[in-house]
Amino acid sequence: MRDISPEGARLQLSGSVDAPDTFELFIELDGSWADCTVIWRNGNTIGVHFAAPLAVATPARSQVVKALVPAEKPSLRRRK
Numbered sequence: 001m002r003d004i005s006p007e008g009a010r011l012q013l014s015g016s017v018d019a020p021d022t023f024e025l026f027i028e029l030d031g032s033w034a035d036c037t038v039i040w041r042n043g044n045t046i047g048v049h050f051a052a053p054l055a056v057a058t059p060a061r062s063q064v065v066k067a068l069v070p071a072e073k074p075s076l077r078r079r080k
Contacts, residue, residue, distance in 0.1 A: 001027070008039070008049040019046055031057040 003010040013019060019038060025048065026033040033055050036048035 002045070006050075006053060008036075008047060011046050011048060013044045013046065033057060 001009055002012055009025070011019070011025075022035070022037050024033060025036045034053075035051040037051060038046050039049050040047040
């Protein structure tokens with residue numbers, strides 16, 4: 001998924017997958033789903049319109065985020 005709004009989304013497809021004109025989209029991380037209609041195609045990217053507002057179900061998986069910064073703040077003081 002590249003962009004999402006209350007009315008639709010821009011999706012990038014991978015491989016040789018070709019989306020049908022209508023389908024159900026399920027977003028595992030937040031449990032959202034919607035019936036979609038393809039409104040435009042450009043290479044492996046499609047624009048879809050949601051037939052109704054996103055519905056919310058129980059998420060199928062959870063996202064784990066780890067900090068990329070050191071646990072302690074860097075200091076310019078010399079350690080003794």
